[in-house]
Amino acid sequence: MSTVALLRPRAAQDLPARLARSAAATGHGHQMRTEDVTGWLAERARAHRFTVRRAPLDRLDGWSFAPGTGDLVHSSGRFFSVRGLDVTLDEGPHRHWQQPVIHQPEVGILGMLAKEFDGVLHFLLQAKMEPGNPNLLQLSPTVQATRSNYQRVHEGAAVSYLEHFTDPARGRVLADSLQSEHGSWFYRKSNRNMLVEATDAHVPCQAGFRWLTLGQIGELLRLDNVVNMDSRTVLSCFPMSAPEPGALHSDTELLSWFTAERARHDVDARLMALGRVDGWTRDADGIGRIDGRFFRVTGVTVEAGNREVTGWSQPLIEPCGTGVAAFVFRRIGGVPHILVHAKTEAGHLDTIELAPTVQCVPANWAPERAEDRPPFLDLVLTAAEGHGAHYATVHSEEGGRFLNARIRYLFVPADEDEAPVDAPPGYHWATAGQLNSLTAHGHYVNVQARTLLACLNSGAVRL
């Protein structure tokens, strides 16, 4: 048997150009105009009855505090649990603490289906209700499924389009990597981020789904709370391979700096009994810190018509205040560079990941001593107040686990005085192309940085 016909190129040479063409396609796509998307979302919201009500943690159907540990668990043993986490770091102003954390050791699928119409790649997005979203309904990827979800623990309806991702050989995989979720709220959670091009002649567009170009998604990313977090993280993994004439640091130097940062940090994070977590108390409204900072664990009951099941209860994590996630950027040799931060987050699998220059909830830092405030925070807040940012949009984080978790995402220009080429320890300059190439692999770029990268990939912001 001759096997020559089995060989294929190691990389699809035309893919970056095809993605760039889709990113340039704004205003309207094959199926609808961008300006009609929010109206369509509003219509979907009217057509389906969604009711989300707060509920005490001890009155959530199917959930209970486990005897002995006080962990908040589901009677099926599936979905997720809220447990305790004991954290010891080797540097920073706070080196030891305990907190509640979401434990969900299974890997979910976040999958975006792509298809070419009129020579331009379109992506299939879904109008999806999630109870924690401030506006409930946002644009999700084609498929957003926990393993429980697609193994039918809900015993609800099948997940639409799932077969394109569980059997990717029926199409063409364009990206597929395990990416981390929020390291402050999840214990070692990652999801499979997939971009799959359908090669079927016809892919039916079900109710509640729409084909949009990458450029249209970029336009929608300029609006608050429209493109959900799961869409944003998949978008960050699109293999854009933008040509760049060079960078301040070679790819190997960037990896070497990353390796040194990961090697020098010790993070000891251990699961513990939720009932024994120090500094947190449980009352009728949920579990919170005595000083009211960081977040609360709270509960909701949901009634919905178009979800996998018709009603359920669940705990959610509710942050105390709107966060900020900002990339400081500048041109170096004419090439835009962004300042990444090697950030330890207790829930990450392996010490550090690359985070935005600034990532915090400013209100959490107000009572602190000035010298403990995160670097570049004041530069970013000043730009946000004075309209000096190139991009400033509020997005919400995973509405299936977080309640009203809003973050203001920003790109803030800086000069040599504000952000020198010789970056401070723990910070490093990288090009957008360098950061994008790292999303082919897991555990390099954290979820907040990936939202900002999605804005670059889709053209929502140009530096």
Next chain:
Amino acid sequence: MSTVALLRPRAAQDLPARLARSAAATGHGHQMRTEDVTGWLAERARAHRFTVRRAPLDRLDGWSFAPGTGDLVHSSGRFFSVRGLDVTLDEGPHRHWQQPVIHQPEVGILGMLAKEFDGVLHFLLQAKMEPGNPNLLQLSPTVQATRSNYQRVHEGAAVSYLEHFTDPARGRVLADSLQSEHGSWFYRKSNRNMLVEATDAHVPCQAGFRWLTLGQIGELLRLDNVVNMDSRTVLSCFPMSAPEPGALHSDTELLSWFTAERARHDVDARLMALGRVDGWTRDADGIGRIDGRFFRVTGVTVEAGNREVTGWSQPLIEPCGTGVAAFVFRRIGGVPHILVHAKTEAGHLDTIELAPTVQCVPANWAPERAEDRPPFLDLVLTAAEGHGAHYATVHSEEGGRFLNARIRYLFVPADEDEAPVDAPPGYHWATAGQLNSLTAHGHYVNVQARTLLACLNSGAVRL
């Protein structure tokens, strides 16, 4: 300030050619002939007094069994400890067991210094004694240092050439990634694998060190027990970028298969008290399984002249029998492909890594039912006995932690009947270039597969 001069290319275009030139330089290098290296090693062994004696675990100076847990620990709290591990897998013939494991949460440096002589890259190797090596003295990388080591917990001599790796900006970093160690014997251990080119005009060659070309190292890799494991893993990370006309699976398909394998596995491995590990007993000779399989924890006392300190005691893990690690390979469309295995190992940070087609100690599998024997094991053993392998050399694993841990490394050719293009579940065909490119990142390629990759990178074997 103009910043144009600060830009550099993202990748060093000439590096693959420079490495290929060094791999082609065989027979002799700038400093010595290949055939003289083993004589030089023997001379080093004669010149320095090394004595390694077995010793009972309760008579190791500075080591003791901790009260309560029975963990084997050093009085300094540093170096490493031997603890217990409780493992639950979701598939395979053995789904739950307990075992001793080495716990050493710090990241060490394995660093190879490179320098050009007469237009050809040479690498600085060291004749290094390690107590677990069957022949004690082997060729190590320039620097092989635990964090305790280079932070001087030993209070011994400084580590030679360390400054090239702790301050890589003084030279040029060619590779730098965190790579896993043995997943059956270590709990989540990784080391920083570094290749740094010295840009100093003159680098003094200290006694006990020699500059060798990559081709010379390849010649030495055809000999048993000469090039130590730490050298081999650094060699596997050399960025060779061999041009290949194509592959059976594109790079993205390979990553997608890897991601699916990692996502579908659940591995639950938890540290536990060594004293409570089930199925293992402690006697005068150490800690072993009741049925004598797998490995023992044993102890040695060392007297040496040229090590960081002049004498010490330590535990070592001693495997029961010589292992086998083999890549099955074949040409597909004229391009050599190797069959990689997505293997769960309990001590790995994240479920699976890519392993050789066959990796086991055959003696461990003899009493098993035939259907539980590892796939391809019989093909590999038949080739090994009948001289059908393209490469068959015994190397020893990390002599600082393992005693007489010999593995026979093999490349075994196969045809469509023996190893079909449509690989069985858990196996996948990859080119050498694809596997090599993954070593730029951590936790893709396990340490045994990296030894085989080192043989390809250095030209010890050609497929």
